[in-house]
Each structure stands twice: as C-alpha cells, then as structure tokens.
Amino acid sequence: MLEKEENLKALSENIEKLIIENDIKKLRELEELHYPQDIAEALEQLDEKIIIIALRLFTNDTSSEIFPYLDTDIQEEIINKMSSKQVSELFSELYTDDIVDILEEMPSNIVKKILRSSTPEARAQINNILKYNDDTAGSIMSVDYTRFKINWTVTDAIEKIRERDQESEDHNTFYVVDDLNNLKGTIELKDLVFSKGETKLSEIMDERVLFAYTKDDQEAVVEKFQKYDITTLPVINIQQKLVGIVTVDDVLDVIEEEVTEDIHKMAGISPTDDEYFKTSIWKMVKSRSVWLMFLMVSATLSQIIIYLFMKRYGFNSDKGSIIYIVTMLLTPLLTVISGTTGNAGSQSSTMVVRALSLKEVETKDFARVMWKEFRVAIITGFILVSVNFIRMIIIYSIETKGDLSDPNLWYTIATLSIAMYLSLIMAKLIGGTLPIIAKKLKFDPAVTAAPLVTTLVDALSTAIFFSVGLIFFA
Structure with missing residues (x-):
C-alpha cells in the first residue's frame, strides 16, 4: 500500500513537472506506461488548473479514458471551467453509459452544459437511457455496441x-x-x-x-x-x-452498490448512494435515526420484562429506598441504553468499515471521521432523547395510573436522557474511529472493530448511566 502511494506521488510530481516544462511528447509517453485509472488518481493530487491543462495536453482518447475515473467534485469543477467546445471534444470520446453515470452525479447547471455541448445523436442516446428507472437494466446499459x-x-x-x-x-x-x-x-x-x-x-x-x-x-x-x-x-x-x-464493468459497479446496500441494511441504516464524506450530515442522521428510534422503542419490551421480574422478587416494597431506585427504576433501563448506544456504535462502525474497503476513507482521515461522527451524534442524540422522553412519560403514566408526582420518576427520566445523550456521542466516536485505528495497526477492521465496539460501548454506556444516576440519587 505504501509503495503504491509512493508510486502515485512520483507519477503526480512527474506529470506536474512535464506540464510546467511544456514537454508534451514525454507527457504523452505516460499514456503508454500507465493505466488511465492510475493517471486519474495521480491527477487528483494536483491543482484543478493543472488537471485541466493535463486533459488538454493528453490525446483526446486518453483524456476521455481518464475523466470518468476522476472524483465527482473534480469532474464538476473541470466542466465548470471548460468552454462548451472543450466539453464537447472531451465528451465526444466517452461511451454513452459513462456520460450517463457522470450526469447522474452532477447538478442541473452542469448537466445542461454537457447536454448542450453534445451532438443531437448523443443527446438522443443519453435521454434514451435516462428515461429508464434507476436499478433497471435500461439504466445501466450501453448503446455503444456492434x-x-x-x-x-x-x-x-x-x-x-x-x-x-x-x-x-x-x-x-x-x-x-x-x-x-x-x-x-x-x-x-x-x-x-x-x-x-x-x-x-x-x-x-x-x-x-x-x-x-x-x-x-x-x-x-x-x-x-x-x-x-x-x-x-x-x-x-x-x-x-x-x-x-x-x-461486466457495469455489473461490477452494481454488485458493489448492492453489497454496500445490504451491509448498511444489516446495521439498521437506510442505504444512501453517496460516498461517506459526500453524504450530508442531515442525510446521514436521517438514514440512521429512524432505525435507532425503532430499536429503542422495541427495547421497551425488555424494560417491562426486567421490571416485572424485579417486582416479582419483591424489590418494590420500599419505594423510597435506594434498593427500590436501583432495582425498579434504573436496572430495567440498562437494556434500553446499552441496546440503543450499541446499535448506534455498530452503525458508525459499519459505515466506516465499508468506506475503508471502498477507499472512500483512508487512515489519514481520522480527524475528519471523528468530526463528522460527532456532528451526527449531536443531532441523532437530541432526536432519540426527545423520543425517549415521551416514551418514558407514557410508560410511567401507565405504571402509576397517571400519578407522576414522585420526584424519583423524573430523576430517572433525567438520568436516562443525559446518559443516553452522552453515551450516543461516545458510541458514534468509538464506532467511527476504531476501524481506522485497526486499519492503522494492520488489523482487519471488519473482524476486530465490531466486537470491540460492542464491548467498549456496552461497558462505557453502563458506567455513564450509573454515574449520572449517582448525581441524582446518591
């Protein structure tokens, strides 16, 4: 991996040097020595102005092979800065299905510019593919065949x-x-x-x-x-x-997409098409919080079962004692907080592990991942705590037949709310960063991260929960 990064860096520096020296002959010799995918990866390390110049200096065939492998944001900037004639020259050499893939990732102004720069025949072919629903054979087919x-x-x-x-x-x-x-x-x-x-x-x-x-x-x-x-x-x-x-190259893309979708679903995440860092905070919150809310509400069943058994053991006799508070109020909530935070940590871990495998996230992105997961946790935590507050009010109203005058009930709600919010932030941070640490230490993130995340989150959420409880009940 390190050798590959060094080779790409050397290629990137070589391209920049040849462009500065205006040595077109040697630059075009690189076409014979390197695959378009590697040239695209090397170009991504350079300034956008240099990339545009490189695409102009390479032959049209090579530029059209390189362009689809560039990052979407870079593609957008390049098209923005190119004239309509340059866009037309570049896209005239692209296969129609590659053009469609690019269009699907672009904002409307870029799409219009590309379509205006295309020939009437190419526009007709593009529109013919775009009319098919996503996830159908028509949407992934190519019309460039013999x-x-x-x-x-x-x-x-x-x-x-x-x-x-x-x-x-x-x-x-x-x-x-x-x-x-x-x-x-x-x-x-x-x-x-x-x-x-x-x-x-x-x-x-x-x-x-x-x-x-x-x-x-x-x-x-x-x-x-x-x-x-x-x-x-x-x-x-x-x-x-x-x-x-x-x-077959289109099929490989579909397989990767379907596998990612299945992995996300198994972790209780609504699938998204965007890469990890390109997925907005709100979109990420939405994709995760729905399932977390459902799982948290489902944990009510475990809470009720523990409560009934504690009642059966006779711990409900002295309502003012610390034994009553710990056994009848706090202990039944352990499954709620450990389950919710465990699921939250697993979601983050799953997304980052998958992003690492797809090269969307690198070990150098540790701080970026941490910051993103922290922001997601802040918003997700607020949503879950709000829903949980309503859930607890309903449960205690049923248990006490509407009498919520006991301050211990409100202290319990406050304990769970504060502990859940803090634990969710902790779980998201652990889930998001542990796979990167595992990767850095040469361990397989998929094997090592999941059990460690579950163990750490369960232990820490329990400690946080009872620590907050001490503030209200000690």
Missing part, C-alpha cells in the same frame, strides 16, 4: 468491426439482428477469425441468446452474469428490439 445483419457474411462483419473500432465498448461479442432489429443470435470474435470470409453469419451464430428486458431489475442482470459466466448481455425492449448491452 450489431450485424443476419444475411451478412463474415467479411462484411469484419469490415463493420474495423469501422466501429473506436465506437464499440465490447470487441469480443457481437449481436446479429434481422431487418426489424430483432435479436437473433450472438457471434464471438474467435468465430469470425476462424471462419471463411464467404460464410453467412446465420450459419455460425449462437442462437441460444441470453438477454434482459430494459425494465428488468439490475439484480436479475447480475444473477445472469454469475450463472452463465458471461461478459456482456444484450438488452431488448418490450417489442423484442435490441436497444443496448450491459457489460
């Missing part, structure tokens, strides 16, 4: 491949259609290479056609890729016409 007519020969097909060399996203699998654009079969490049030029495509095509409809769920598309071990899948509309293809 198709053959069923009555063509192998020679005709090879000539078509040469014509569309730069336009097609896949050069291994091709699609055979009739005069009405109905999908009839597929042909692999190797079949064309090893067949005679005069051979009809209908004789060598594979008629066992796998396909997806434009409205099929993207998870169903992923299942077909996994089941049949394919690299591309044609997409047809309801009229059975071929309209696009889904490639």
Whole structure:
C-alpha cells in the first residue's frame, strides 16, 4: 500500500513537472506506461488548473479514458471551467453509459452544459437511457455496441468491426439482428477469425441468446452474469428490439452498490448512494435515526420484562429506598441504553468499515471521521432523547395510573436522557474511529472493530448511566 502511494506521488510530481516544462511528447509517453485509472488518481493530487491543462495536453482518447475515473467534485469543477467546445471534444470520446453515470452525479447547471455541448445523436442516446428507472437494466446499459445483419457474411462483419473500432465498448461479442432489429443470435470474435470470409453469419451464430428486458431489475442482470459466466448481455425492449448491452464493468459497479446496500441494511441504516464524506450530515442522521428510534422503542419490551421480574422478587416494597431506585427504576433501563448506544456504535462502525474497503476513507482521515461522527451524534442524540422522553412519560403514566408526582420518576427520566445523550456521542466516536485505528495497526477492521465496539460501548454506556444516576440519587 505504501509503495503504491509512493508510486502515485512520483507519477503526480512527474506529470506536474512535464506540464510546467511544456514537454508534451514525454507527457504523452505516460499514456503508454500507465493505466488511465492510475493517471486519474495521480491527477487528483494536483491543482484543478493543472488537471485541466493535463486533459488538454493528453490525446483526446486518453483524456476521455481518464475523466470518468476522476472524483465527482473534480469532474464538476473541470466542466465548470471548460468552454462548451472543450466539453464537447472531451465528451465526444466517452461511451454513452459513462456520460450517463457522470450526469447522474452532477447538478442541473452542469448537466445542461454537457447536454448542450453534445451532438443531437448523443443527446438522443443519453435521454434514451435516462428515461429508464434507476436499478433497471435500461439504466445501466450501453448503446455503444456492434450489431450485424443476419444475411451478412463474415467479411462484411469484419469490415463493420474495423469501422466501429473506436465506437464499440465490447470487441469480443457481437449481436446479429434481422431487418426489424430483432435479436437473433450472438457471434464471438474467435468465430469470425476462424471462419471463411464467404460464410453467412446465420450459419455460425449462437442462437441460444441470453438477454434482459430494459425494465428488468439490475439484480436479475447480475444473477445472469454469475450463472452463465458471461461478459456482456444484450438488452431488448418490450417489442423484442435490441436497444443496448450491459457489460461486466457495469455489473461490477452494481454488485458493489448492492453489497454496500445490504451491509448498511444489516446495521439498521437506510442505504444512501453517496460516498461517506459526500453524504450530508442531515442525510446521514436521517438514514440512521429512524432505525435507532425503532430499536429503542422495541427495547421497551425488555424494560417491562426486567421490571416485572424485579417486582416479582419483591424489590418494590420500599419505594423510597435506594434498593427500590436501583432495582425498579434504573436496572430495567440498562437494556434500553446499552441496546440503543450499541446499535448506534455498530452503525458508525459499519459505515466506516465499508468506506475503508471502498477507499472512500483512508487512515489519514481520522480527524475528519471523528468530526463528522460527532456532528451526527449531536443531532441523532437530541432526536432519540426527545423520543425517549415521551416514551418514558407514557410508560410511567401507565405504571402509576397517571400519578407522576414522585420526584424519583423524573430523576430517572433525567438520568436516562443525559446518559443516553452522552453515551450516543461516545458510541458514534468509538464506532467511527476504531476501524481506522485497526486499519492503522494492520488489523482487519471488519473482524476486530465490531466486537470491540460492542464491548467498549456496552461497558462505557453502563458506567455513564450509573454515574449520572449517582448525581441524582446518591
């Protein structure tokens, strides 16, 4: 990892040096030595003005390969500072599905600028993909593919491949259609290479056609890729016409998205599409607090069970004693505070562990994560304490048949409210930072963070709860 960072830093410094020296020849030699993904990562370490100059100096093909891998914020700034002509030149070389992916992350003014700079044909293709609902095959398909007519020969097909060399996203699998654009079969490049030029495509095509409809769920598309071990899948509309293809790189993005969504759901987090640092505080609070409220209210059942057993043991005889206060008022609330804060810590831990695995968060971001989790905890804590206050009033009103004159009841509510607020902040900070510490110490955050977070949060929330109780009851 350290070696990779050093290599990227060296590449970044080299690019900047060549731009300052205006050595275009050597700069373009880097295209042959490095992958576009690595060049994009190196460029992200430079000033935006340098990035724009670099994209102008690289060949159009290379710039179009680099641009989709740049950070969304950098993409936005670059498009903002580019003229319409420059945007047009850059996007004319991009595949349509990559353009759609970029548009989905951009504000409306940037989207308009890109669309205005596109050719009428490109605009039509983009709008055709954008009309499909998210999470469907139509929304992730590409329209940059090569198709053959069923009555063509192998020679005709090879000539078509040469014509569309730069336009097609896949050069291994091709699609055979009739005069009405109905999908009839597929042909692999190797079949064309090893067949005679005069051979009809209908004789060598594979008629066992796998396909997806434009409205099929993207998870169903992923299942077909996994089941049949394919690299591309044609997409047809309801009229059975071929309209696009889904490639394996799009499927990998979907798998990553679906896995992240499932991981978040398991931790009681409403899934969000944004990266960790790009998710707003309010959006993060909303995604976490709903489930925390539900789980906190659900803990009422455990509270009631403990209360009933304590009552059965006879601890409710002397209502003024410290034994009554500890056993009948405080102890039943332990499951509420430990459960709520434990879940809160797990949420933070899960999000950060996933962000670390996706490289959205690095170990150097320790302070940024801490600050973000602290702000989320402040707001989430206020929401949960408010809901819990109402919950406690309702429970005690039922228990006492509406008589809330006993000050010990109000002291208990105050104890739980203060302790829960402090414990939530503590849980969020521990949950957010422990995975980073584990990563820094060369441990697997997913393995080490979860049990440690649960253990620490349970112990500390219990200590905080009874410490606050001492203030009111000692």
